[in-house]
């Protein structure tokens with residue numbers, strides 16, 4: 001299950017991991033795909049929706065906290081990792097971007113309690129192999 005703010009690159013990343021054409025579409029609801037659960041950014045942005053993420057997370061094997069490398073504000077509250085009693089990984093997206101600040105994203109994810117990170121670009125394909133392998137989709 002991928003979580004993170006609207007525009008972080010969750011849906012595009014799933015398309016890239018699945019070898020699909022990248023096609024922008026706003027995610028309006030929880031979407032159950034073959035190997036992924038995609039979530040709307042609002043679920044991560046609004047504190048009253050956090051419970052929805054926890055409930056949906058019970059259907060997942062791994063939760064990925066997706067933090068965009070161009071974000072200059074934290075997305076996840078401190079220790080949010082501990083809301084989920086299953087493995088959590090951090091995914092830092094858009095590393096191809098000229099304004100990417102991977103270290104900031106990594107620090108924010110660490111404050112959320114994440115200690116395993118994957119740096120990816122859906123546009124260039126960087127990091128996708130490692131991520132697929134980590135998800136057991138290699």
Ligand SMILES: Nc1nc2c(ncn2[C@@H]2O[C@H](COP(=O)(O)OP(=O)(O)O)[C@@H](O)[C@H]2O)c(=O)[nH]1
Pocket residue numbers: 004005006007008009010011012013024025026027041093094095096097120121122123124
């Ligand atoms: N530079 C760059 N932009 C990306 C990348 N992945 C997604 N984007 C752009 O970020 C925007 C939001 O992507 P989307 O996948 O819809 O984000 P979501 O709301 O988290 O599902 C779109 O305009 C994408 O084209 C990437 O790897 N690099």
Ligand SMILES: [Mg+2]
Pocket residue numbers: 010011012025026027038039040041
């Ligand atoms: Mg989306």
